Amino acid sequence: MVEEGAYWLAWTQISGIGPVLLRRLQQHFGTLATAWNATKAQLGEVEGFGFQTLEKVVQQRSRLHPEQLFTKHQQENSHFWTPADADYPRLLLETPSPPSILYYRGEVDLQENLGQKPMVGIVGTRQPSEYGIRWTRQISTALAKNGFTVVSGMAEGIDTESHIAAMKAGGRTIAVLGTGVDVIYPHKNRDLYKQILTAGLVVSEYPTKTPPDRTHFPRRNRIIAGLSRATLVMEAPLKSGALITATYANEFGRDVYALPGRLDDHPSQGCLKLLSQGATFILKELDELLTMLGAIPQIDGVEASTAPEQLMPTLSPELQTVMDALASDALPFDFIIQQTGMAAGSVSGALLELELMGLISQLPGMRYQKS
Secondary structure (H helix, E strand, O other): OOOHHHHHHHHHOOOOOOHHHHHHHHHHHOOHHHHHOOOHHHHOOOOOOOHHHHHHHHHHHOOOOHHHHHHHHHHHOOOEEOOOOOOOOHHHHOOOOOOOOEEEEEOOOHHHHOOOOOEEEEEOOOOOOHHHHHHHHHHHHHHHHOOOEEEEOOOOOHHHHHHHHHHHOOOOEEEEOOOOOOOOOOHHHHHHHHHHHHHEEEEEOOOOOOOOOOOHHHHHHHHHHHHOOEEEEOOOOOOOHHHHHHHHHHHOOOEEEEOOOOOOOHHHHHHHHHHHOOOEEOOOOHHHHHHHHHOOOOOOOOOOOOOOHHHOOOOOHHHHHHHHHOOOOOEEHHHHHHHHOOOHHHHHHHHHHHHHOOOEEEEOOOEEEEO
16 A cells, blocks of 8 residues: 555656645545545646646656655655654644655654644844844753754854854754755855754755755745744844745744844844834843743643543534544544545544644554544
8 A cells, every 4th residue: 555655745746736736635635645546627626726737737647656756765865754744743734835745854853843842933134243143142042941942044144043052052953954955055054064963953845965046945934934833033134035934924823023123224124124013022031032932832742541531622513523533543534534424625624633732643644543
């Protein structure tokens, strides 16, 4: 039996199929394996599948063999997750366009992946002032010492300062790259890259050997925002990648903080704009910032064996129907659809919500069981 992850990979090989369309396919059909075997007419029912896209699917799908493709890809890229994997970062799954494949190198912390360890994004200009550097170091240090994982993009400037400060404080950091996870960019950060591999993680949606490309970096910013429960913008001009990250964070319903600066400082104009649009001020009292960040709800697991029955949260009728269909033994997605009689998209959404509540667990192969 071909695993669901193989179909996530196979669909990415068809031109014109990106993360958003893949998400819609999964929600419509329940699994990408089902979508792979769908007819042209059935695919046409999915929003975004116009005539040209359908033609590409029909032409290219017949030449691809998901299982063979997956095996070959594993040989060339030893470590990666797809949304079908239980270890895929949960917070990314909350976003509208999670990477179809997320490659990684370094030390994995499953608490981060499960959303049980807080992660905070820190972004900003590649040419920071002394003021921006000083506050980036102070805040990254404070976050690391208080158990937060610092997420950034390993670019020059603010990114570099945040990674270094977090590791010096004994904390973890995650670098999201716009290249393959084996390609160091900028090259001057080769020593930093090596340090991150021992004190955190390097991730990317691009396969190994992918070189730098200017179109990749704005897209990778959605991953920084998606991994993070909050994004801190330290210094940013009006036209900067940091503001793109903040925009994604807003779209994902995540908190955005900005460091205020002088009105006539070019590197502060983007932060001032964010503050005028409702971002939260980063003020001198870092204890207040840590308190606010610590108040952001985490994804907490529920120990079914020890939780009293009366503490089970009240569920909506739809969630309760899906919950009642599950058992302690893992059940495949298609079987759950049959048991509930609900549409595949509704079941998929309910399963994700129940998983985020810690009531169920997803296992490889799109199988689910009560926690």
